[in-house]
Amino acid sequence: MASDPDLETAAVSLRRQLADHLEKGGWLRSPEWRAAVENVPRHVFIPRFYRESDAPGVTTWEPVTPATAGHAEWLRLVYTDETWMTQFDGRDIDWTDPHPVSNTTPTSSSTLPSLVARMLEDLDVHEGMTVLEIGTGTGYSTALMCHRLGSESVTSIETDEKVARRAHEALAQCGYAPHLVVGDGRVGHPDGAPYDRLIATCGFRTIPPAWLQQVLPGGIILTTLRGWMRSLGLVKLIVTGGSASGWFSEDDPSFMIARQQDAPESLGMIPGPDDGTTRKATYGPGVLTSSGPGFMAQLAVPDARFFSMPVDGGPVSTFVLDGVTDSFAVLAPTDSGWQVRQGGPRRLWDAVETAVATWEEYGSPGSAAFGVTVSRDAQVVWLGNPNGPQWPLPS
Template structure:
């Protein structure tokens, strides 16, 4: 395939992607449609991994023009899929790429529908200044450069190698935004304030630096995410430099900010005789279903969960709190469940209480919850429920 054929094929596939996103209601703004149609995503994803879809342990398979052919590679690039470009913070040896198992993605080009959903949530005109946290491949940065002009875009990336590849791809496309390598949780070091802030990475709480560097009346669009992998996309209005409020828009699957990943060491697992056993009305499925998982994440913000078989082969679900060493171990008991708890906090009791409050409110979706961010507190509560229950989000270190 000649270079001219590649460009022509890519342009046609971009048009198909725009039509798909438009038909599904993911993109409604003509300016963002023009950006998706105009930015060559393949310049930002020359090679990547996708999930194989095979049963069993998740397997990621490499996709390059050499491995699958140029047309198949382009079709995958311009599909509405997340394309993974790095695992475990280490670069891939692309001289001999192999399927990957048991690894955690740490950089990607997120599925275009989610990227465009976030961009449309910025609710802005063509003259806005924007700070982006999480440059990644640079594709979303390019979309904003197309819309606003590169001089209006600042983007922060924590990984120097990822940032260098994004810079090179942006330059190939004719874009030169301000790119910063550093910890985005402490801000972009702006001398001014941006009209809009967008974060294409998950955070446990909203960094105060993002409010400080966003204009009063400006918007912050970001993903709140916990170690149970729940919560979702929020849009906040910065009210006066001292407070921001908003609500959840939808679920989201952005990777966690590296500075806020869960500790790799699980610590000492509880023994079979540790804790007290009781019946519980809830099994581990409440952690995994979207709406109840959202509530469970709010209830135990410092918890992680995993499954492990017992000596008799029966599967158990562990919930461990890294902040206070409390634990809960769920086991099947006939048609129901028991929980064995220990530590200073009744961890599963917190989940049960939050689920009871949620059910009493008629099990509202995540989009019915509001978020407030102040210097000393970040909370989530039901919309119009000032006097009702609320949940505190973890604090984000300022440095």
């Protein structure tokens, strides 16, 4: 077993290696944030975690602690550019006797450092600025901001009281004392407003109106927009007094959705075999899982979810269900392609196909061609420019 001085010496070296990796990858671009990565001990914030097993079959997560992996391997893993899970299904883990887990949903994690560094760089902070963080999690990114700006400039909100308590202890152990709040990130923290910057490390279906009120004009909101089917992506908004607008990033970092905006347990009513009207489908269910068309499908039917299963012992059909309006679309294979059966107040597959056709008409662009405008009255995603094709975000 490594002694504490040996562990700290090894950690210093590993942090330097991590900073080198992040800088070479283009995620770490400034000496100030590099200094934060080199100084903040990530191992204090994730003393134990779960990683995904590579065993075939159902997804299984296996525990990693100094005892299970050995101190050297545990520390090496802590400082790799990976996301490590720290909670499942909103319940605390019994670390006195940890076991592999499966059939479970991660609800808290330590995000991969390259994404953390890239978002912090995109936040474009300067000395003297104040930041509101939505989603404290382990507290690691909070600590990086404290190192960069000073604890007094950082406010962080966590919805889970036990997660917040562990983050508070880890931050205190490292000498940081930001203002930590347990609550609903959608309402922000008006007592500390106004803020120069707001960064969210969980996904939201829409931009909470309170954020617009609490971020100064000219300030930045950096968050992930996502739906119940998939993530839309990271968006950087500039606030202009009661409204904000900005662009999606090139790639699609996917954060867990904020718990207050998670999908309801019920998918909605499964239609009967004779419900709805049938037509030939222009696109099959593959558009739901491919990158660009999947982005468009999420915009087109924001309250829908989908799953596939055999019907009456026949071929696999894909069900798209809208639990808000009880609308549905069922896609089934035919000899010449796909057919769709739709019913309810919204023609879900009509909306999906129209959105995908628009995307193709504009040259099948990446997410960076899309922007967002948010006001008190409406929130829309647009293609090309604010006067281009638009899709409302869910109310």
